[in-house]
Amino acid sequence: MTMIELVDTTSSKIAAEFVNARKRAGSPAMGMVMTLLIVVPDEDAEKAMEAAQRASREHPSRVLGVILGDARGKGRVNAQVGSGGGWGGEIALIRLKGEVVKHAESVVLPLLLPDSPVAIWWPTDPPADPAADPLGALARRRITDSAAVGRARSRAIFTQCAAYAAGNTDLSWTRLTPWRALLAAALDQHQLRVTGGCVAAERFSPSAELLVAWLSWRLKVPFERTVSEGPGITEVRMDTREGPIAISRADGRLATFSSPGRPDRPVALKRREVPSLLAEELRRLDEDDTYAAVAKQLVKKKVGT
């Protein structure tokens, strides 16, 4: 993909460059379904843009990367714009400096695709209240990643849950989907009442906190959280009167599924990469009611302790 550099530019010049790029490439950018905003520091931008591009193979999008620079001094907008390169969407990486940093939404607003939904993703540190953030307010889906934050790591997921608003979601929740699917399938097979259990994971694991909250909410019994060597979540155990149902995964790839009266069975449970997590998030843009409920549980529990 060729990227066109626009120095000291404006939103309308960036928009014109999108149209130009599309014409040059013989109109490949068609059928885009959404705008994906990415707010990211300079040093993480390349990786994040690439992840977004991979995710948007499933959801062709206009991807707008926004790098917020130093807010002092005269405002300046620089951008790189590209499309094509065997990819169905278009991409712009916009660097803001000076006063305009405080008015980033004014740069982004004219670049949103007409009518289509907007999603926003903070690959690293998100605002404490994403829905109240001026850029976040433009989006219907606001994606944070509490496992990737640099500041106040251990509090991050609680901050995000406390600030929950419709449309918010966190990749630590997305990471749980295969675990949750297996656990639900386990209870399809063993129709038993769960009397308690535990989740073992490395010390810092927002996903584990969410899983404990989900399990204790759905099963109406307390779940323990224990610390292991990792990586990520290493074991989930649900106790029943016939014995424990357990899924343990020591290597982050292959898990063992054990249940009462049945032989142990291996089950592939690979830790997923960010692009596939992002693609899952973008599949549905309406409120995730289950996450909303789990976020509430987590906050309630935290206040309780």
Add this chain to the structure above:
Amino acid sequence: MTSYTNPLRDPQDRRLPRIAGPCGMVLFGVTGDLSRKKVMPAIYDLANRGLLPPGFSLVGFARRDWANQDFAQIVHDSVKQHARTPFREEVWRQLAEGFRFVQGDFDDDRAFEQLRLTLDELDLERGTGGNFAFYLAIPPGFFGTVVGQLEEHGLSKGGDPASGGPWRRVVVEKPFGHDLQSARELNATLDGVFPPESVFRIDHYLGKETVQNILAMRFANNMFEPIWNSNYVDHVQITMAEDIGIGGRAGYYDGIGAARDVIQNHLLQLMALVAMEEPTSFTADALATEKQKVLASVVLPQRLDLTTARGQYAAGWAGGEKVIGFTDEEGIRKTSTTETFAAITLHVETRRWAGVPFYLRTGKRLGRRVTEVAVVFKRAPHLPFSETATEELTQNALVIRVQPDEGMTMRFGSKVPGTAMEIRDVNMDFAYGGSFTEASAEAYERLILDVLLGDPPLFPRREEVELSWRILDPILDHWADKGRPEPYASGTWGPESADAMLARDDRTWRRP
């Protein structure tokens, strides 16, 4: 037990994928193309996506003198070569532990006894819970023997589904017979052993995203349905063209031909989806009801000689390659009357479609590989332009591109830039483009998962199969005593009679 509701399942929780319950599959016809190119890779891809239950087991049944490892090797090679998702050792390990092989002929009682023991063993070792699907990837001539053996050895009966007893299902592929009579016999054979809801007929076209999208396009939108009738539609063309010849399939193809191979199943199913009324819901029953209504209202034209066409590809140049004719293919008789191209005209006698012909065509060694449904609209009743201005304007069309280049095209008139008022056709394309990646399941994956989940909406029922034959039989009879089909040069769009057939109605085929 039945009153148990899984507390971890919640209709609001839409992220959770559907994972099949504990089960296994028995595959008959392990070495065939279908098994190696479609079924085995699809099973691996399902496992890779985490959609198979822990303990899922695959039993191969064939004449070869193999051990479990030899069977595993065959699956391994097929997965490496044909799977869509990347090969991961841990997924493979999970799957491979559940591979078993049973050696025997289809009429060998001992082999089926061995199969029964193997399944019992799997229930104990792998927790498959007695739930098994029997995939018959074998010629239909053997269906009777195999299902008979399954019944005789007590393998065909599950438990009472109402009390959550174990299930037994049978999966079959086309051809579903070669005429109405044989289709009925085949259905009677299957239905004699398995209840109708346990028989899954795979028409892989129905597993395709683009085909399912016909339903979404028609019934989730408001802008197409008002014009989806004889007031606006002039005619409909449904095309499935292949650029290849019969390849090594002479044994199967000779005597079957294009109409039986493609029109009876894929094209009539596509037509049913395009022409049917809105179902009351997307349950299997509601969909089948509407599809059956359309198929039952199909009427053939009076003069089949003027409204059908058939052809046989002759030697020629296709896409820059010199290729041989059908009768020169290995295993084909010089005097073969099997058609490799078939085109038919159908009328749907309903209020919606009266007077709108549906033209269906399919063939091998045609211009390019393409499957599409083109809804061609009537010309505007009045054009307030001079005649020369609209000379270049043809009829508006909406084209559903099923494969390749999946998407939709709308063709309409637009002004030629410049001073004079001149109007010509332009195309507006929607492409799924990049969405068709690893992330979207292949048709077989979707259908196999549906079999394991017991979810039947995408499988044609016995009634649909029989109705399709009822439509096709008179045409096949008509062709049967007309000698050899008309030859057409490879790499073209079929015989002249196909063009003549549309020219009589004052229409032309689209070049897809």
